[in-house]
Amino acid sequence: MEGTYVPAGTPEEQVEEVVQARRSVRVIGRIGFAPNPDSYSAGFRAMVLTDPNETLVETVIPESPAYHAGLFPGDKIEEINGRSTPGLTPQEIRDLVLKPDGPREIKLKVNRNGSLINLNVATSGLSQ
Numbered sequence: 776m777e778g779t780y781v782p783a784g785t786p787e788e789q790v791e792e793v794v795q796a797r798r799s800v801r802v803i804g805r806i807g808f809a810p811n812p813d814s815y816s817a818g819f820r821a822m823v824l825t826d827p828n829e830t831l832v833e834t835v836i837p838e839s840p841a842y843h844a845g846l847f848p849g850d851k852i853e854e855i856n857g858r859s860t861p862g863l864t865p866q867e868i869r870d871l872v873l874k875p876d877g878p879r880e881i882k883l884k885v886n887r888n889g890s891l892i893n894l895n896v897a898t899s900g901l902s903q
Contacts, residue, residue, distance in 0.1 A: 779834055779848070780834070780835070780836070780837050781848055782835055782837075782842060782848075784847070785847040785848055785849065786849065786887070786888055788888070789847060789848060789849020789850070789887070789888070790848060790849060792849050793822075793831065793832075793833055793848050793849050796822055796824060796831055796833075797822070797833070799824075801824040801826060802822050802823070802824060803823050803824065803825050803865060804822075804823040804864075804865025804866075804868075804869075805820055805821065805822055805823070805833070805865070806820065806821050806823065806830075806865060806868050806869045806872055806873070807819050807820030807821055807833075807834070807872060807873075815873075815878055815879070815898035815899060816839070816840075816873070816898055816899065817839070817840050817841045817872065817881055817896045817897070817898050818835065818839020818840050818841040818842060818899075819832055819833075819834060819835045819836065819839065819841035819846055819896075820832075820833045820834040821833055821852060821868070823863075823864075823865040827861070828861040828862050829851050829852075829860070829861060830851065830852040830860045830861075830863075830868060831849065831850075831851055831852075832846055832847065832848050832849060832850040832851075832852065832885070833848060834848060835847065835848055839899075840896050840897040840898060840899055841896050844883075844894045844895060844896040844897075845892075845894055846883070846885070846894055846896065847887065849887075850886070850887050850892075851885060851886040851887075852883055852884075852885055853884045853885060853886050853891065854882075854883065854884035855868065855871040855872060855881060855882070855883060856871060856881060856882050857882065858871060878897065878898050878899055879897070879898055880895050880896065880897050880898075881895070881896045881897075881898065882894075882895055882896075883895075883896055
């Protein structure tokens with residue numbers, strides 16, 4: 776993906792899926808990256824898509840908590856902290872991922888090429 780860091784080991788078909796999703800009219804919102812320096816971030820951005828409803832990881836920041844947890848662009852987020860993501864609005868997903876109150880752990884269940892994987896992603900302050 777031109778202009779975007781792709782972690783080593785990211786399946787090529789997932790990279791292509793992100794590229795295609797970026798070009799489509801299916802994107803109804805984006806979440807991730809804390810909006811201000813006082814917030815805590817897991818270090819990834821995802822696209823909320825429609826038809827079918829899914830949340831697709833778009834970007835993983837190098838050396839971020841998401842990177843160290845093993846999250847890849849193209850991973851489909853199925854659950855956040857036990858809450859199923861299909862059908863949630865971008866704001867509901869944003870509320871599950873972005874919280875300015877302090878560092879914490881986000882439990883993600885992702886679909887990577889048909890396999891469900893559980894990841895624990897810490898958050899950290901952007902100024903750290």
